[in-house]
Amino acid sequence: MKIATWNVNSLKVRLPQVINWLNLNQPDVLCLQETKLQDEFFPMDDIAQAGYHSTFIGQKTYNGVALLSKEAGSDVCTALPGPDDVQKRLIAATYGDLRIICAYVPNGEHVDSEKYTYKLEWLSRLHHFLQQEQARYGQVALLGDFNIAPEDRDVYDPEAWRGQVLCSEPERQAFRGLLDTGFVDSFSLFEQPEKTYTWWDYRMMAFRRNRGLRIDHILLSREMADRCTAWQVDKTPRKLERPSDHAPVWVELA
DNA sequence: ATGGCAACTCCAAGTTGA
Numbered sequence A: 001m002k003i004a005t006w007n008v009n010s011l012k013v014r015l016p017q018v019i020n021w022l023n024l025n026q027p028d029v030l031c032l033q034e035t036k037l038q039d040e041f042f043p044m045d046d047i048a049q050a051g052y053h054s055t056f057i058g059q060k061t062y063n064g065v066a067l068l069s070k071e072a073g074s075d076v077c078t079a080l081p082g083p084d085d086v087q088k089r090l091i092a093a094t095y096g097d098l099r100i101i102c103a104y105v106p107n108g109e110h111v112d113s114e115k116y117t118y119k120l121e122w123l124s125r126l127h128h129f130l131q132q133e134q135a136r137y138g139q140v141a142l143l144g145d146f147n148i149a150p151e152d153r154d155v156y157d158p159e160a161w162r163g164q165v166l167c168s169e170p171e172r173q174a175f176r177g178l179l180d181t182g183f184v185d186s187f188s189l190f191e192q193p194e195k196t197y198t199w200w201d202y203r204m205m206a207f208r209r210n211r212g213l214r215i216d217h218i219l220l221s222r223e224m225a226d227r228c229t230a231w232q233v234d235k236t237p238r239k240l241e242r243p244s245d246h247a248p249v250w251v252e253l254a
Numbered sequence B: 001a002t003g004g005c006a007a008c009t010c011c012a013a014g015t016t017g018a
Helices: A011-025 A044-049 A114-136 A169-180 A222-227
Strands: A002-007 A029-033 A053-057 A065-069 A074-077 A090-095 A098-104 A139-145 A183-185 A216-221 A228-233 A249-253
Touching: A002 A011, A002 A098, A002 A139, A002 A216, A011 A029, A011 A044, A011 A065, A029 A098, A029 A139, A044 A053, A053 A090, A065 A090, A065 A098, A090 A114, A098 A114, A114 A139, A114 A169, A139 A222, A169 A183, A183 A222, A216 A222, A216 A228, A216 A249, A222 A228
Parallel strands: A002 A029, A098 A139
Antiparallel strands: A002 A249, A029 A065, A053 A065, A074 A090, A090 A098, A139 A216, A183 A216, A228 A249
């Protein structure tokens, strides 16, 4: 079984790439972030033609998340518990014995920004939600764009980024807090090449120079981690014309 | 030292991302 995550930075623009990636990689579930589509415009017919069910929650211009899957999901949840939030950043569903959570963590903009405060609050709410889901379902996976580089090895220039948004200590602490609820960063289950990243800025030829960050993650509950046989980032779509700035990441489960 | 790209939007200059 293969489960994957990809921040597509506009599903409207990236649809052909997503369809092609589904055909080539045949994931059981693909989590998408930054679809940037209102629900009435979601291209579920094109995705169905590729053999996939769609479950989604979106809004105009910003955010938006979706689950594409070979089997239909059940028990769908489209928001974190708590007060209504216009920002559509979370969707979860059950596939067989697996609970899959797709998250688009706020960027935070800058450590002095109100958006940074919102990010930390959002992560705290995610933490509580994860505990609930863990208690309710046995096998849980949290996939998505976390907008956090957990360690210095996840940053092309750790000194330049030290204390900056995506790398600040409170964010890294929040990431470790998620792991403390009983999850493993699947990346860390395997020997990894140095300078393994999942996002590269569009500017300054960052991809060609591999000036990237590892900010897209797949966290697995312990039972699932025991079944995990591979972690991969697929850099091929990042090399295409009009790429997303993020690459897809996937894990294989026995 | 700064900004450098891309996508979005009442279509065009401002916002957002990371």
